[in-house]
Amino acid sequence: MAAKRTIRNKAIEEESGSSRRDFIKKSGLLTALALAPPSLVMASENKWDEKIAEYLETVPLSLEVNGVKHTLNIEPRTTLLDLLREQLLLTGTKKGCDHGQCGACTVHVNGTRILSCLSLASMQQNAQVTTIEGLSQGKKLHPMQEAFIKNDGFQCGYCTPGQIMSGIACIKEGHANSREEIREYMSGNICRCGAYHNIVDAITEVKEGGKAL
Amino acid sequence: MKNFQIIRALSSKSAVSSIAKENSAMFIAGGTNLVDLMKKNVVAPDKLIDINGVDLKKIEFLTGKVSIGALAKNSQVAEDKVIKEKYPLLALALAAGASQQIRHMASVGGNMLQRTRCSYFYNTDMPCNKRVPKSGCGAIGGSNRMHAIFGASDSCIAVHPSDMCIALAALEATVLVEGPKGKREIKFTDFHRLPGNTPEKDNTLLEKEIITSIEIPTNNFTKNIHYLKVRDRSSYAFALVSVAVGLDIQNNTIQDARLAMGGVAHKPWRLTEAEEFLKGKTVSEATFKKAADLAMKGARSYGDNDFKLTLGPNAITEALTIAASK
Ligand SMILES: Cc1cc2nc3c(=O)[nH]c(=O)nc-3n(C[C@H](O)[C@H](O)[C@H](O)COP(=O)(O)OP(=O)(O)OC[C@H]3O[C@@H](n4cnc5c(N)ncnc54)[C@H](O)[C@@H]3O)c2cc1C
Ligand code: SF4
Ligand code: FES
Numbered sequence: 217m218a219a220k221r222t223i224r225n226k227a228i229e230e231e232s233g234s235s236r237r238d239f240i241k242k243s244g245l246l247t248a249l250a251l252a253p254p255s256l257v258m259a260s261e262n263k264w265d266e267k268i269a270e271y272l273e274t275v276p277l278s279l280e281v282n283g284v285k286h287t288l289n290i291e292p293r294t295t296l297l298d299l300l301r302e303q304l305l306l307t308g309t310k311k312g313c314d315h316g317q318c319g320a321c322t323v324h325v326n327g328t329r330i331l332s333c334l335s336l337a338s339m340q341q342n343a344q345v346t347t348i349e350g351l352s353q354g355k356k357l358h359p360m361q362e363a364f365i366k367n368d369g370f371q372c373g374y375c376t377p378g379q380i381m382s383g384i385a386c387i388k389e390g391h392a393n394s395r396e397e398i399r400e401y402m403s404g405n406i407c408r409c410g411a412y413h414n415i416v417d418a419i420t421e422v423k424e425g426g427k428a429l
Numbered sequence: 430m431k432n433f434q435i436i437r438a439l440s441s442k443s444a445v446s447s448i449a450k451e452n453s454a455m456f457i458a459g460g461t462n463l464v465d466l467m468k469k470n471v472v473a474p475d476k477l478i479d480i481n482g483v484d485l486k487k488i489e490f491l492t493g494k495v496s497i498g499a500l501a502k503n504s505q506v507a508e509d510k511v512i513k514e515k516y517p518l519l520a521l522a523l524a525a526g527a528s529q530q531i532r533h534m535a536s537v538g539g540n541m542l543q544r545t546r547c548s549y550f551y552n553t554d555m556p557c558n559k560r561v562p563k564s565g566c567g568a569i570g571g572s573n574r575m576h577a578i579f580g581a582s583d584s585c586i587a588v589h590p591s592d593m594c595i596a597l598a599a600l601e602a603t604v605l606v607e608g609p610k611g612k613r614e615i616k617f618t619d620f621h622r623l624p625g626n627t628p629e630k631d632n633t634l635l636e637k638e639i640i641t642s643i644e645i646p647t648n649n650f651t652k653n654i655h656y657l658k659v660r661d662r663s664s665y666a667f668a669l670v671s672v673a674v675g676l677d678i679q680n681n682t683i684q685d686a687r688l689a690m691g692g693v694a695h696k697p698w699r700l701t702e703a704e705e706f707l708k709g710k711t712v713s714e715a716t717f718k719k720a721a722d723l724a725m726k727g728a729r730s731y732g733d734n735d736f737k738l739t740l741g742p743n744a745i746t747e748a749l750t751i752a753a754s755k
């Protein structure tokens with residue numbers, strides 16, 4: 217994970233050319249250390265410049281994902297979606313459009329369904345996040361996961377984690393009282409394969425099953 | 430997205446004093462519009478002031494009015510039992526906007542301040558007077574199917590995309606704001622503005638001011654109301670044209686009427702002349718058609734949106750008919 221993260225940071229730096237981090241590296245620490253050559257060698261070996269620059273540009277964040285507590289430092293611009301996928305390696309939550317237009321990134325934050333692509337992780341201090349990975353209990357699938365399999369609620373499966381997270385919330389919110397209502401309140405989840413009919417079947421079945429979700 | 434600093438404000442006062450110190454800071458509420466615009470580099474603040482810790486989420490029913498905090502979520506307002514009963518037009522308009530996930534995130538203040546969905550505004554490779562003053566307007570003579578038919582200018586023909594705001598214009602809401610110079614109130618219909626030759630300004634909120642709440646006076650528009658939204662798919666799409674109707678009908682006679690349109694102008698478009706015409710008339714198709722014709726006076730289209738000249742009056746007639754039949 218650490219290795220992956222450094223690679224990503226490098227990529228960002230390269231993309232933005234002379235980034236603020238570069239500037240800090242060049243102007244601040246290195247100038248100071250240039251006066252003391254032996255410590256410069258040590259500093260670069262220990263990547264202190266990198267660490268200090270990172271410290272200045274990141275914010276601390278504590279949050280709970282699927283019952284596991286995480287304490288991290290993140291860049292304020294990190295979306296909750298990128299945090300989940302790239303830093304916590306929970307890739308079940310999908311990035312479809314990254315602009316709020318498809319619902320593939322739907323997760324629950326403090327029990328409410330939201331779009332993780334439009335949500336800044338830095339604004340989720342102490343939040344409790346549930347993703348698709350947090351639904352099953354060991355090998356036992358969540359009733360909504362079972363229902364999607366039974367009803368063929370997907371084809372390629374890309375939208376499915378978002379559909380399932382949204383479907384559970386749709387029932388909990390009390391918006392699954394008719395096929396029409398389900399369609400309206402699931403409209404924020406687009407399925408390019410057009411599995412809509414079976415998705416509504418799956419949600420209807422879970423709703424009628426009356427199990428606690 | 431450019432990196433930025435983020436701080437959290439815990440009161441409207443501290444939010445205002447924090448923003449007053451900065452050149453390039455912005456408030457962030459739900460983030461559903463701002464994060465999107467930052468990803469596209471349409472806006473690139475150095476600092477965000479997260480106002481979600483400010484106590485502005487309450488819906489309070491007071492004598493003669495309801496007060497709705499600027500941070501109340503769109504879904505919270507749309508599903509509030511008393512709002513549904515006493516201000517059903519607002520609940521309907523909110524429920525017609527975006528998706529449930531977005532409504533759970535979106536705040537009332539953020540909804541009012543959401544930027545246009547004109548595709549040239551979103552594309553930094555294109556000219557757009559609203560994004561870069563004096564750079565030109567891509568939509569005039571370009572792709573303008575979603576664009577305005579009322580109140581546009583040679584600088585900008587964009588529309589305000591909100592559904593909620595159309596109902597608030599019809600219900601004669603007031604906007605309460607707070608800034609470095611203190612508090613003030615703005616009539617809802619004066620809040621958003623027409624583009625003129627300064628389309629970069631969407632509204633009359635001053636720099637460094639925060640919206641704290643909106644207030645809607647008690648009214649009789651609880652039964653014969655409708656929000657009709659015509660769009661490219663039946664849900665989760667912005668309005669091509671929308672109509673908010675509130676009628677107060679006694680013995681088949683219209684005592685009072687409110688009418689506003691969305692998707693047609695740079696601001697929620699109140700149809701006062703048609704409202705006046707409706708008052709005192711008996712409910713009939715001919716009356717509604719006449720009102721729709723009056724409402725369309727002065728409309729002008731730009732090519733791709735010519736259809737709105739027909740869709741507009743049809744939508745008004747339909748919305749009035751549905752409202753009257755409830
Ligand atoms: C895919 C998609 C579809 C959508 N469809 C619709 C639709 O059909 N109808 C519709 O009406 N809307 C629609 N929306 C827009 C949505 O309603 C807005 O994005 C939302 O209401 C903005 O609220 P927010 O709290 O997230 O604002 P933010 O994104 O947090 O902020 C928006 C702006 O308001 C400022 N701001 C926020 N709160 C305050 C305050 N209290 N005082 C001063 N400034 C403030 C911010 O600085 C920012 O400039 C859609 C959005 C998406 C992404
Ligand atoms: S219509 Fe307005 S927002 Fe769209 S390109 Fe022209 S100036 Fe920009
Ligand atoms: S990835 Fe978030 S809505 Fe598409």
Ligand code: FES
Pocket residue numbers: 369370371372373374375376406407408409410411
């Ligand atoms: S199953 Fe393929 S996108 Fe929905």
